[in-house]
Amino acid sequence: MLVVDERHALLLREHGVQVTAQRIAVLRAAADAPHSTADALAEAAREHLGAISKQAVYDALSMFVDKGLLRRIEPAGHPAHYETRVGDNHHHLVCRSCGVLVDVDCATGETPCLIPVDSGDFIVDEAEVTYWGICPSCQVSPV
Amino acid sequence: MLVVDERHALLLREHGVQVTAQRIAVLRAAADAPHSTADALAEAAREHLGAISKQAVYDALSMFVDKGLLRRIEPAGHPAHYETRVGDNHHHLVCRSCGVLVDVDCATGETPCLIPVDSGDFIVDEAEVTYWGICPSCQVSPV
DNA sequence: GACTGATTCTTGACTCGGTCCAGAATCGTG
DNA sequence: CACGATTCTGGACCGAGTCAAGAATCAGTC
Numbered sequence: 433m434l435v436v437d438e439r440h441a442l443l444l445r446e447h448g449v450q451v452t453a454q455r456i457a458v459l460r461a462a463a464d465a466p467h468s469t470a471d472a473l474a475e476a477a478r479e480h481l482g483a484i485s486k487q488a489v490y491d492a493l494s495m496f497v498d499k500g501l502l503r504r505i506e507p508a509g510h511p512a513h514y515e516t517r518v519g520d521n522h523h524h525l526v527c528r529s530c531g532v533l534v535d536v537d538c539a540t541g542e543t544p545c546l547i548p549v550d551s552g553d554f555i556v557d558e559a560e561v562t563y564w565g566i567c568p569s570c571q572v573s574p575v
Numbered sequence: 576m577l578v579v580d581e582r583h584a585l586l587l588r589e590h591g592v593q594v595t596a597q598r599i600a601v602l603r604a605a606a607d608a609p610h611s612t613a614d615a616l617a618e619a620a621r622e623h624l625g626a627i628s629k630q631a632v633y634d635a636l637s638m639f640v641d642k643g644l645l646r647r648i649e650p651a652g653h654p655a656h657y658e659t660r661v662g663d664n665h666h667h668l669v670c671r672s673c674g675v676l677v678d679v680d681c682a683t684g685e686t687p688c689l690i691p692v693d694s695g696d697f698i699v700d701e702a703e704v705t706y707w708g709i710c711p712s713c714q715v716s717p718v
Numbered sequence: 719g720a721c722t723g724a725t726t727c728t729t730g731a732c733t734c735g736g737t738c739c740a741g742a743a744t745c746g747t748g
Numbered sequence: 749c750a751c752g753a754t755t756c757t758g759g760a761c762c763g764a765g766t767c768a769a770g771a772a773t774c775a776g777t778c
Contacts, residue, residue, distance in 0.1 A: 450745060450754060470735080485757050490736070492755095506651035511735055525697050534695065552677065554668050556708035565699035593725060593774060613764080628728050633765070635726095654764060 447499045457481045458492040462502055462514050467533045469511045505533065507562060521558070527567035536563060590642045600624045601635040605645055605657050610676045612654045648676065650705060664701070670710035679706060 440459045444451045454477070461476035462468060468476070474489040493514060496502040500519070506512045507526045513533055525534040583602045587594045597620070604619035605611065611619070617632040636657060639645040643662070649655045650669045656676055668677040 452745070452755065454756070483757090487737085487758085488756050504651075508647075508649035508655075512651075525695075525699065527697070528700075534697065536695075552668075552679075553711035553714075554670070554677065554706070554708045555714065556668065556706045557671075558707040560705045560707065562703045562705075563697070563699045564701040564703065565697045568696035571696075571698065595726065595774070597727070626728095629765085630729085630767095631727050 443501065447501065449495065449499070453481060454484050454488045455492045455495075457484060458489055459496065459501065462493075462496070463516050466515045466517070467505075467513045469513055471511070473514065507531070507533065523561040523563065525563040525565060525567075527570055528564055529566055529570035532567050534567070586644065590644065592638065592642070596624060597627050597631045598635045598638075600627060601632055602639065602644070605636075605639070606659050609658045609660070610648075610656045612656055614654070616657065650674070650676065666704040666706065668706040668708060668710075670713055671707055672709055672713035675710050677710070 437456050437460065440456045440463075441451045443459070444455060449455075457477035457480045458473055460480065461473045465472065465476060470489055470493055473493070474484060474486060477484045477489065493502065493504075497504050497514075502514045502516060503518045504512050504514055505524055507524070510526070510531050515535075517535065523536050525536050526532070580599050580603065583599045583606075584594045586602070587598060592598075600620035600623045601616055603623065604616045608615065608619060613629075613632055613636055616636070617627060617629060620627045620632065636645065636647070640647050640657075645657045645659060646661045647655050647657055648667055650667070653669070653674050658678075660678065666679050668679050669675070
């Protein structure tokens with residue numbers, strides 16, 4: 433526990449940002465439960481801190497995303513989710529029925545379908561792929 | 576004008592739904608201005624009808640999407656946009672700065688990166704690709 | 719052309735996810 | 749340990765979209 437928090441504290445220091453109890457709690461919550469929503473992370477952080485404001489959670493999360501510690505995923509029709517697996521530009525599968533999110537590696541090799549055939553004069557810096565379908569458990573008993 | 580409306584009315588009848596002034600106005604607005612938001616379409620429809628409720632617009636739009644007459648695009652952090660180009664599963668380029676949306680054909684041939692390498696037991700029915708970048712005009716003068 | 723049941727539209731309250739703001743608390747450097 | 753900068757709290761607020769009840773409109777039948 434303490435060890436874990438120390439590690440997170442270090443990570444924050446390395447990124448040149450202030451270390452606060454709230455940030456550590458949020459970072460920890462995100463590491464413990466990948467693909468969580470801001471709300472769920474706030475709840476989890478609360479279990480360690482006793483209390484934390486909605487704002488502190490949002491602040492921490494967007495800072496983490498900025499610094500590349502977390503990645504934000506926002507499937508259409510669902511609140512944003514955060515994950516710790518960063519830097520490999522993997523993609524996601526979303527269940528149309530229950531909204532569950534699953535990691536998936538790309539079909540076409542390394543840095544895949546990254547460049548559109550004709551990007552006009554856009555400067556493209558990211559290609560985001562989302563697969564939509566029905567997850568195994570919803571195939572059996574739809575929500 | 577009338578001709579256009581007749582065509583839209585026919586389209587609705589073909590899809591087995593009631594023809595109403597509101598639906599025609601919304602469909603028309605969507606055809607006239609691709610990539611519009613619900614709000615913009617409501618506004619455009621209002622110019623032809625005088626008045627239309629928010630609800631009627633949302634009802635019409637989601638019905639159109641259901642029937643395959645329109646496609647809904649929801650880029651993270653932006654309200655939903657609707658377009659009339661359906662059935663070819665093309666993709667989109669979104670400007671990070673101003674949010675403008677541009678159609679783009681897929682990089683890797685027909686029905687492209689559609690199948691993830693390992694979908695577990697998910698039944699995948701769609702692959703959605705979104706390219707993020709900066710549009711030409713924002714490169715010159717950022718919003 | 720009027721009648722009638724089903725569908726659709728209007729109005730207005732409400733939800734959810736997220737942001738804005740001002741003042742209080744906390745951090746970390748000197 | 750004191751001070752300035754950063755961050756956190758609490759609460760109001762916002763935009764996009766949904767819900768619900770009653771009024772209006774549609775389309776098939778006489």
